[in-house]
Amino acid sequence: MFRKRLILIIAFIVLIMLSACSKKENREGFDKNKIKVVVSFNAMKEFAYAVGKDKISVVTLIPNGTEPHDFEPKIGDMKSVSQADIFIYNGLGMENWVKQTLESAANSKRTVVEASKGIEPIKNSDADEIEEHGQYDPHAWLSLKNAEAAAKNIKDALVKVDSSNKGYYEKNYAKFSRELEKLFNEYRAKFEGASNKNFVTGHAAFAYLCRDFGLKQNSVEDVFAEGDPSAKKLKQLIDYCKENKIKTIFAEDMASPKVSQTLAKQVGAKVKKIYTLESKEDGKDYIESMKDNLKEIYESLK
Known part of the structure; x- marks a missing residue:
């Protein structure tokens, strides 16, 4: 009986020590x-x-x-x-x-x-x-x-x-x-063959991607995703989407999805997720996230 209690006490002490070490490691953040x-x-x-x-x-x-x-x-x-x-x-x-x-x-x-x-x-x-x-x-x-x-x-x-x-x-x-x-190289060939080059995002984060592939983004919010668009801006976006037959409105984690959803409803489009990689999302790494982005953008241009 005494031996069992001693084993339990030792196990408890070890657990506390491991917990303390874990907290210290988490607080400092580095593997030394x-x-x-x-x-x-x-x-x-x-x-x-x-x-x-x-x-x-x-x-x-x-x-x-x-x-x-x-x-x-x-x-x-x-x-x-x-x-x-x-x-x-x-x-x-x-x-x-x-x-x-x-x-x-x-x-x-x-x-x-x-x-x-x-x-x-x-x-x-x-x-x-x-x-x-x-x-x-x-x-x-x-x-x-x-x-x-x-x-x-x-x-x-x-x-x-x-x-x-x-x-x-x-x-x-x-x-x-x-x-x-x-x-x-895979998507350069695909985008070169696309007759439509226009897509719409939640905020204007994709100018460098557009430069890579000769595309054009329009956005609900500005480069820094600050504030909802004015009624005038929203009207311009609705007209733009109708004129360019936009069927997909992309929404990002850092931009308000409500405005993207409102815009999509106004023009009969669907809302799709796109990754800005400012945060870790869906457990995806850089290549996986960008592969999804390019696939969804390409599909939206058809």
Whole structure:
């Protein structure tokens, strides 16, 4: 009897210790035996893991379902940034808090990666957006070509920080690059053969994808998904959809689905989901999400 009680007591103590360790690991966020990487939001995490895989431990600052433009780092976030070997952000005005955060969470050994560095940015045309968010459309990661450039920037940083595993990172980057190119070539041929090039989204996040494939988006909300459209704007969208025989209105996680649903009802269209990858959705990685996006857009053009 005593022996059984002793075993139960020991088991209970071990459970408490494991729980404490788990809480400590969750709070700190990093596996200390791996390269510590902090990313701003989900798309950057997708690129980091595509190249770094099991050699890296990643903390994502912006929680799923939170708009990156509105995010403000907390004390725990600052601690993660200060501990990071590599910090990855998109740039192009997407994360306006980065400069101050890096200065406050100082770490002279940390490598900083602006994932969009080297791409050709698309300029905003709306004066109010330029004044509030900057001159560029930040949604560069929704282009397969830009994704390849971002992954290369991340690969170069990993090689710099962990040169002993250069071959590993180069191999992973090459594989990811081939997957991107295969998907790009498949849909370039399909979109070139499409007579209709127009589609409608919840917010204007797909300009870089459109540039890749010669498409044209119209949207319910602006580039930064702020506010519902005016009655005048909604009327213009209804006329646009009818004129261009739009049969699908795409809705994203970060944009209000109600307006997309209202628009679809007005023009006799259906509402379909599209991924912006700002959050992790449906357990899909970057390639899977973009494959779904391209398939649905292509089907909507028929």
